[in-house]
Amino acid sequence: MFTNQARVAVCIALLLVAALAGYYLVYEISALAVMLTGLVIWGYFKEGPIILAAKQYKLKNYEKAKELLLSIKKPEYLNKRRKPYYEFLLGNIAVNQLDYANAEYHLGKAAVMGLRANDLGIALMHLANISLRNKEKEKGMVWIKQAENLPLTEKYKSILKNIEKELRQVK
16 A cells, blocks of 8 residues: 555665664564565555555546556556456546546456456446447447346446446437
């Protein structure tokens, strides 16, 4: 749950502690500080600032959330629980910025990566809505069919029914 700048600061502080402990011949503390530095570096590659971005997204600060997500240089290194939410957040931010091509790309990736049921339902609902906007009836019906198998709230079921009704009118 660190930004990249915070990770750098923590690593520098831990390496200073390791050097100081080594100078005073307290090798246990020195080794511990080096191991913690490794843990912070591992967290950079495997965890990233996904949780911080999700908090910014929830606060409707989409630019900051996108900035945090794009600060991840190698998203393919994220662990398998974080990767779908990286794509999910980028897709939802794109929807809010009316960038439907990127939204469809990222939400489509997130949908097949393994989101929780509620988040998967939201992703499929957005994908069906994007298909409706693009007048792609078959694609939209596929997304709705997949969403029907999920335990969704009544609100989401109602939205999906409306999208399905409008998709049926598309020629």
